[in-house]
Amino acid sequence: MSKLTKKGSQWSRRDVLKATAATGAIAGAPMFFTRHAYGADYLNNPGDAGSVKLGFNVPQSGAYADEGADELRAFKLAVKHLNGEGDGGMMTTMQPSELKGNGILGKKVEFVTGDTQTKSDAARASAKRMIEKDGVIMVSGGSSSGVAIAVQGLCQEAGIIFMAGLTHSNDTTGKDKRANGFRHFFNGYMSGAALGPVLEKAYGKERNAYHLTADYTWGWTQEESLIASTENIGWQTQTTVKTPVGAGDFSQYITPVLNSGADTLILNHYGKDMINSLTQAVQFGLRDKQVNGNDFVIVVPLYSRLMAQGAGENVKGIFGSTNWHWSLTDAGSQAFVKSFGQEYGFPPSQAAHTCYVQTLLYADACERAGTFEPCQVGAALEGHKFDGLGNGPTEYRAEDHQCFKDVLVVKGKENPTSQFDILEVVEVTPRAQVEYAPDHPMFAGGNLGECNNGA
Amino acid sequence: MNSSAFKDTLLLVVFATAILTMPIWLKPFGAAYPDLMQRFAIYGLFAIGFNILFGLTGYLSFGHAAFLGVGSYAAVWSFKLLTMNVLPAVFFGVIVAGFFAYLIGFISLRRSGIYFSILTLAFAQMCYNLAYSVLTPITNGETGLQLTLDDPRVLDAQAAAGSIPGTTLFGIPMTGITGFYFCAVVLIIGFFISMRIFNSPFGMMLKAIKSNQNRMSYTGFNTRPYLIWAFVISGMYAGLAGSLLAVTDPLAGAERMQWTASGEVVLMTILGGAGTLVGPFLGAGLIKYFENIFSSFNEQILHEAFAALPDGLENALVGLTSLFVGEGWHLTLGLLFMVIVIFLPGGIMEGVRRIGSLFTRSGSKAKSESSTAPEAR
Numbered sequence: 047m048s049k050l051t052k053k054g055s056q057w058s059r060r061d062v063l064k065a066t067a068a069t070g071a072i073a074g075a076p077m078f079f080t081r082h083a084y085g086a087d088y089l090n091n092p093g094d095a096g097s098v099k100l101g102f103n104v105p106q107s108g109a110y111a112d113e114g115a116d117e118l119r120a121f122k123l124a125v126k127h128l129n130g131e132g133d134g135g136m137m138t139t140m141q142p143s144e145l146k147g148n149g150i151l152g153k154k155v156e157f158v159t160g161d162t163q164t165k166s167d168a169a170r171a172s173a174k175r176m177i178e179k180d181g182v183i184m185v186s187g188g189s190s191s192g193v194a195i196a197v198q199g200l201c202q203e204a205g206i207i208f209m210a211g212l213t214h215s216n217d218t219t220g221k222d223k224r225a226n227g228f229r230h231f232f233n234g235y236m237s238g239a240a241l242g243p244v245l246e247k248a249y250g251k252e253r254n255a256y257h258l259t260a261d262y263t264w265g266w267t268q269e270e271s272l273i274a275s276t277e278n279i280g281w282q283t284q285t286t287v288k289t290p291v292g293a294g295d296f297s298q299y300i301t302p303v304l305n306s307g308a309d310t311l312i313l314n315h316y317g318k319d320m321i322n323s324l325t326q327a328v329q330f331g332l333r334d335k336q337v338n339g340n341d342f343v344i345v346v347p348l349y350s351r352l353m354a355q356g357a358g359e360n361v362k363g364i365f366g367s368t369n370w371h372w373s374l375t376d377a378g379s380q381a382f383v384k385s386f387g388q389e390y391g392f393p394p395s396q397a398a399h400t401c402y403v404q405t406l407l408y409a410d411a412c413e414r415a416g417t418f419e420p421c422q423v424g425a426a427l428e429g430h431k432f433d434g435l436g437n438g439p440t441e442y443r444a445e446d447h448q449c450f451k452d453v454l455v456v457k458g459k460e461n462p463t464s465q466f467d468i469l470e471v472v473e474v475t476p477r478a479q480v481e482y483a484p485d486h487p488m489f490a491g492g493n494l495g496e497c498n499n500g501a
Numbered sequence: 502m503n504s505s506a507f508k509d510t511l512l513l514v515v516f517a518t519a520i521l522t523m524p525i526w527l528k529p530f531g532a533a534y535p536d537l538m539q540r541f542a543i544y545g546l547f548a549i550g551f552n553i554l555f556g557l558t559g560y561l562s563f564g565h566a567a568f569l570g571v572g573s574y575a576a577v578w579s580f581k582l583l584t585m586n587v588l589p590a591v592f593f594g595v596i597v598a599g600f601f602a603y604l605i606g607f608i609s610l611r612r613s614g615i616y617f618s619i620l621t622l623a624f625a626q627m628c629y630n631l632a633y634s635v636l637t638p639i640t641n642g643e644t645g646l647q648l649t650l651d652d653p654r655v656l657d658a659q660a661a662a663g664s665i666p667g668t669t670l671f672g673i674p675m676t677g678i679t680g681f682y683f684c685a686v687v688l689i690i691g692f693f694i695s696m697r698i699f700n701s702p703f704g705m706m707l708k709a710i711k712s713n714q715n716r717m718s719y720t721g722f723n724t725r726p727y728l729i730w731a732f733v734i735s736g737m738y739a740g741l742a743g744s745l746l747a748v749t750d751p752l753a754g755a756e757r758m759q760w761t762a763s764g765e766v767v768l769m770t771i772l773g774g775a776g777t778l779v780g781p782f783l784g785a786g787l788i789k790y791f792e793n794i795f796s797s798f799n800e801q802i803l804h805e806a807f808a809a810l811p812d813g814l815e816n817a818l819v820g821l822t823s824l825f826v827g828e829g830w831h832l833t834l835g836l837l838f839m840v841i842v843i844f845l846p847g848g849i850m851e852g853v854r855r856i857g858s859l860f861t862r863s864g865s866k867a868k869s870e871s872s873t874a875p876e877a878r
Binding site: 106107158159160161165166167170171172174175178179191192195196199200202203217222261262263288290291493495 | 531534535536537540633634642643644645647650651665667676677750752754756757792793796797799827828
């Protein structure tokens with residue numbers, strides 16, 4: 047090996063290496079210098095192109111795959127409506143609205159999809175592909191707060207807008223909030239605040255709660271919120287146990303509940319995890335037990351129709367909260383349920399609703415700003431007040447990019463009339479009751495930072 | 502010796518040229534965007550390092566993802582505490598991973614064969630669970646360790662308020678295409694070192710361990726130090742790859758350490774050709790290509806691809822192929838893996854060699870002899 051330098055006197059290995067590196071650098075240089083050469087004012091500027099691309103990054107595998115599939119349906123429907131196809135759905139009821147049904151700012155809307163696999167790494171890789179290769183101008187999606195926070199961070203660094211889909215952790219618009227990220231969905235604090243009084247009315251003041259919590263940002267903050275609101279009505283917190291996401295089998299976590307002395311089980315689980323843990327809890331006979339003279343009860347703070355459907359009979363009489371439900375009778379909800387049902391043959395879930403709404407809100411903000419430039423679009427969203435999208439009057443608060451609106455408390459129906467009619471709305475908690483200050487301790491420690499347009 | 506040395510230099514030059522010109526020749530494949538090319542380089546490096554252990558000594562580690570994760574965490578902490586410069590991050594990533602590899606290797610290498618594999622798997626799973634829940638203050642659990650605005654970063658000048666600074670190499674941003682070139686240069690250096698190890702007396706020892714460890718012991722060699730060093734070196738490669746992941750995207754998540762990630766690097770190495778120099782890199786590239794490109798095809802794209810055909814046939818073809826793209830990319834990869842393992846047990850490199858020998862009839866006898874030797878490439 048070492049003899050080479052002596053033999054090939056004019057070309058040592060080092061020379062070869064240097065020459066190679068130089069050649070490569072020269073060959074690659076045009077790519078590097080031209081990257082931002084076009085439309086230098088902001089990243090992925092569509093310029094004169096006839097179309098604009100949006101990126102929909104949803105879990106297509108893993109514990110939240112059902113929600114992901116429904117989100118994708120809603121995104122496709124939203125794109126259809128934006129492009130003026132179909133019956134227009136909630137575009138007809140949205141107020142105020144600048145949407146004309148000719149795409150966004152006259153450009154046809156196209157979209158690319160990606161699989162987050164419910165993993166931060168995979169989600170970021172997929173979002174990066176959309177931004178770098180497909181040239182999307184906005185990324186939306188979610189279904190896991192961990193993923194949503196990771197992708198929100200990425201969009202902030204890259205300089206495009208992130209319209210969060212289903213993400214319920216306080217941190218998304220709390221300690222991990224970003225200037226480029228916006229959330230329409232409600233959060234753990236709101237669930238706690240809405241559920242507290244309802245639980246007090248239904249189950250009294252003397253309860254001993256046992257928490258099983260999904261071990262990541264969403265579970266942590268929801269548990270914190272629920273503990274705060276239940277202790278506020280006089281309940282005790284017996285134990286809190288963290289469980290891994292996607293565990294599949296929860297029996298080892300449920301057995302200890304039986305003899306813990308607790309009379310209430312709070313399941314801070316979502317998606318397939320909630321279906322599994324709730325089903326197992328019921329199979330283990332928890333709901334037939336009597337503890338401290340109380341009937342044993344289960345609470346699922348974040349409910350979704352998809353999950354309730356998966357858990358079947360077991361959800362009867364169980365309380366929870368939800369962002370939206372298809373049985374609402376306002377004009378917006380009805381228009382959305384109608385066009386979603388016509389397209390796919392069944393009603394949409396809350397995940398589908400929030401994704402659909404986010405897409406329309408983004409498009410409307412672009413129209414109002416008159417540009418796709420992320421910072422101006424962001425400014426158009428900040429403090430924006432709107433109605434007719436299924437949640438009543440809603441406001442995008444400028445301080446933390448969180449939407450404030452009424453929250454629904456729901457309960458598993460005792461006598462369902464169809465396979466979709468599983469939840470009944472018990473109470474619509476008014477916005478004032480679930481609102482909090484931007485510097486509330488559960489949301490403190492974050493900083494929106496400055497908007498980044500990627501230029 | 503001289504001619505083999507010349508061949509090595511040639512291989513290195515070809516390899517380096519191919520890597521550095523990736524932005525050009527990957528264009529037709531739709532893969533010439535920085536993030537994917539960074540992944541090619543990083544996972545290529547990971548597989549090359551893994552191959553030093555598996556390809557040379559035959560010890561199959563099922564826990565290498567642990568070192569990848571450790572490297573990432575070390576690098577992100579360096580970004581958080583010290584500076585956004587990537588050199589300390591890479592340095593700490595490699596050192597910390599090497600230290601972990603020494604600890605785990607010291608215990609695991611007391612056994613060989615399947616027991617060694619199971620031990621490494623167990624250690625990696627322990628690391629994963631530690632990172633996932635027990636060590637949450639250090640790793641931030643499932644959410645992943647991220648940079649925040651109020652990190653100390655003691656060596657950096659006060660950055661502009663309101664935005665998290667990006668990773669840099671003395672002012673050159675380490676995201677996007679420049680980040681790729683940084684990874685590419687590191688990959689080429691890693692490849693060069695791996696080549697030197699293959700040809701060194703140390704490498705010869707490792708190959709001897711693979712062919713017959715008992716005989717080595719009977720002739721008076723203590724094989725354990727060699728094995729431990731091979732394990733530590735390949736662990737350091739994994740740590741380097743992990744820190745590069747953090748360099749190009751400053752976030753470290755626990756799922757990087759999961760056993761599926763350990764299995765993936767085994768797949769990469771076998772797919773490309775274990776024991777060959779270039780094979781692991783090719784395997785890594787192929788898997789990452791499938792993961793990122795095939796998974797992004799949806800029905801809309803398929804309909805465009807088959808648009809020229811009559812409607813009925815188009816729909817049938819789209820229906821059939823959609824099983825294998827999008828969420829079904831694992832299925833395609835599985836089929837490909839089966840085909841390669843059944844027909845080309847030596848991986849892609851064996852295919853390359855067979856095609857090569859078709860063109861050089863005269864040298865085919867010598868080639869086929871050398872193809873059974875472990876150093877064949």
